[in-house]
Amino acid sequence: MISGRYNPGTVYWFRGIEGGGAQGRFGEREVLLDAKTGQRAPMMSTTNTFDYDGDGDFDLFIGSVDGRVFLAENEGTPTEPMFSGRKEILVDGEPLKVVQKSDALPIDWDGDGIMDLLVGDEACDVSFFRGIEPEEPDGERFAPGVSLMTGHRVKPKERYLTASKRIKRAGKLVPGYRLRLHASDWNGDGKLDLLVGNCEKLNGETSGMVRVFLRR
Numbered sequence: 386m387i388s389g390r391y392n393p394g395t396v397y398w399f400r401g402i403e404g405g406g407a408q409g410r411f412g413e414r415e416v417l418l419d420a421k422t423g424q425r426a427p428m429m430s431t432t433n434t435f436d437y438d439g440d441g442d443f444d445l446f447i448g449s450v451d452g453r454v455f456l457a458e459n460e461g462t463p464t465e466p467m468f469s470g471r472k473e474i475l476v477d478g479e480p481l482k483v484v485q486k487s488d489a490l491p492i493d494w495d496g497d498g499i500m501d502l503l504v505g506d507e508a509c510d511v512s513f514f515r516g517i518e519p520e521e522p523d524g525e526r527f528a529p530g531v532s533l534m535t536g537h538r539v540k541p542k543e544r545y546l547t548a549s550k551r552i553k554r555a556g557k558l559v560p561g562y563r564l565r566l567h568a569s570d571w572n573g574d575g576k577l578d579l580l581v582g583n584c585e586k587l588n589g590e591t592s593g594m595v596r597v598f599l600r601r
Contacts, residue, residue, distance in 0.1 A: 386411055389430030389447065393420030396432050396445060396457075398466075418445060418457050418468045427451060431565065435491035435500060447471060448487035452506060452541075453480050474502075475525050476514065482541040483530070484508040484548040490566040494577060502527055503579070505564030508548035511581065512539045533579070534558055559596060561585025576600035 386399040396418040399411035427449030434443035438458055445457040445468065454474045461467030474481040485507035494501040499516035506512070512530040519526050530539030535555040561583040571578040579598040584591055 387417065387432050387434065387445075389432045390420075392428045394427050394430035394447075394449065395420040396430055396447065396468075417466060418447075418471070427453065427455075429486060431488040433488075433490050437491070437500070442466065446489040446491050446502070448489050448504070450486055452482045452485050452487045454482075454487050454489040454502070454504060474527065476527050476529055476541075477525075479541055481514060481527060481530070483512050483539060484510065484543055484545050486563050488563075488565050490568060492568050492577070494568065496577075500526075503533070503566050503568065504530065505566045505581065506548070507562050508545055508552055509559045509562060509564060509583065510534050510548060510552050511564065511566065511579065514539075558598070559583055561594070571597050572599055574600075 388397050390397065395416060398415045398417040400415070401410060402412050429450040431448035433446050435446060436442060437444040437456060442459045442463040444459050447455040447457060449455065455471035456474055457468040457471050459466045460469055483504050483506035488505040490503040491500050492503060493499060494503055494513060495515060501516045502514040504512045504514065511533045513533050514527040514530045516526055517528050532539060534552055559581055563584045565582040567580040568577045569580060570576060578600050580595060581598065582593055582595045584593055
């Protein structure tokens with residue numbers, strides 16, 4: 386199990402262990418990526434994994450409180466990972482960014498064999514950044530983002546209130562804020578569906594729900 390942290394934005398790893406029973410299936414907490422490694426880590430780290438560089442181990446995609454998305458490549462092995470630091474993912478020469486509190490899910494969403502990014506944000510939007518073949522080995526790998534909720538192009542400098550109003554006008558399919566994402570073939574029809582977790586106010590208290598959006 387891999388988990389980010391609110392502050393500082395350290396990323397932790399809990400190794401699975403055998404025969405531990407319901408209360409002991411994971412070992413002691415280990416630091417995968419220290420908040421002080423390479424640069425000061427953004428707050429509210431969220432983390433998902435993908436073999437970004439195709440070397441047989443998992444790399445980290447890390448969200449942040451300000452909407453940026455970072456990549457940390459594994460320079461170790463699958464069983465003994467080592468991460469030297471985080472680097473911003475760029476789109477059109479600027480940091481890939483959504484409206485606050487990003488959660489980046491690396492996945493081949495459009496089925497073309499190239500990794501894409503789905504990114505949830507604070508304003509209850511989910512943005513699709515299509516993966517592209519880089520022009521250079523270290524070139525940009527994602528096209529500008531498009532909202533799955535509205536179809537509009539993502540505006541990196543858009544403010545929270547503006548984005549929230551835009552999503553509400555479109556019907557705001559997910560209430561609340563701070564979306565977390567997962568993709569799976571929920572109904573077994575061969576298409577990836579979207580599962581969305583959130584924070585929202587229910588009966589005066591902060592709670593969370595999980596909703597499934599079936600692919601059409």
